[in-house]
Amino acid sequence: MIHRQGLIGAAAVLVALAGAVLSVETWAAKDTGGAAAYRETRQVQPLSTRPPSGEAKRDMEERIAGYLGIPRDEVEALIDEGVKRCDLYPAAVIAKLSDRDLRSVLKAKAEKKTWHTVAKDLGVDERKFRSEMHRILPAAARKAVWLDHHPEVVSRSIAEYLEMDEKKLAAMIKKEKVRPREWLKAAVLSKISGKPLGKVMAMKKKGSWLEVATALGVSREEVRTEMQRLRKILKKHAERWDEEHRETGREAGQMRSNLLSEPLLVRVPA
Known part of the structure; x- marks a missing residue:
């Protein structure tokens, strides 16, 4: 895999998130x-x-x-x-x-x-x-890793979505050493089921996202509805990041976000 800082412009990479909750893609960038x-x-x-x-x-x-x-x-x-x-x-x-x-x-x-x-x-x-x-790299692989490279955007978004303390959440994400994008999936299942975020992630360590969703009684429709909500929040924070880093990003050769719009697959029980 490849190193950190901004590569993919922010906004349209988030289109993928409508279906990324239980994706099994491996991402690179x-x-x-x-x-x-x-x-x-x-x-x-x-x-x-x-x-x-x-x-x-x-x-x-x-x-x-x-x-x-x-x-x-x-x-x-x-x-x-x-x-x-x-x-x-x-x-x-x-x-x-x-x-x-x-x-x-x-x-x-x-x-x-x-x-x-x-x-x-x-x-x-x-x-x-x-x-x-x-x-x-496949199109899906090129885009979503943006989230892995910007954990601060992920933590801010989840903190707002779940009404959690951002610093505590950021510390939890850092401590667990789990890719930031995985927390987005956990956040949606936590919101729907009412189960604490940390406990949802603990369940994931013992099985697949599909198994976690099934155990929590979460439906595909619920996931899609909540993911739309989280996506709007994430898009807001990502666009803000994109705006703040516009000049440095262009100098570094960042890809325009409108090149990355292909959704990922959803794997949630019906």
């Missing part, structure tokens, strides 16, 4: 110029570290195989060995730009720990890396 372009994302642990499966797995295999011009079964073998989506995409880009094979790049990552170090050692230009990541 590009970043600003300089060495940070290929540095790893904030050290947070996703709740699910399972390799992709089903249609998502096949789509990834075909996308990466086509990008590198290699047989799909080579990519399939790596995924079957447990290589995660968040590693395959940057590995593919570095492999292409450094003229190395995919497996050797993944091995280098295991040895050197960060993509920043791997890319630097292999002489990969950060701007080319950023450009290629944008090219290879």
Whole structure:
């Protein structure tokens, strides 16, 4: 994955949130110029570290195989060995730009720990890396990671939505080391069920979002209604952030938000 600060302009990335509550997408992104372009994302642990499966797995295999011009079964073998989506995409880009094979790049990552170090050692230009990541990643993956890179926007939005103390919420998010976007999903289920936010997140650690929603008796219609409410609040805070960082964002090459409007999938019990 790639490092922090503003990449995707704020407002339209939030269109995805209408359906993002129980999405199972793995998200990645590009970043600003300089060495940070290929540095790893904030050290947070996703709740699910399972390799992709089903249609998502096949789509990834075909996308990466086509990008590198290699047989799909080579990519399939790596995924079957447990290589995660968040590693395959940057590995593919570095492999292409450094003229190395995919497996050797993944091995280098295991040895050197960060993509920043791997890319630097292999002489990969950060701007080319950023450009290629944008090219290879699915649209849904490029946009929603904006939320992961802006936890302050997420915490402000949830605090307003649930009428919580923002500082306490921010501390909770930081302590749990769970990606900020996961808290948006937890916030909606907390609001509907009346269960404390922390307890909802604790439930998620033991199962999937679908299982949590089912256990709480939450319906698809309730989720959609509440997500619309949260989305409006989130959009307000994201637009405010976007406005405050307009000039620095443009200088850093941020993508216009209107390029990112494809919704994510909803997985909530009917």
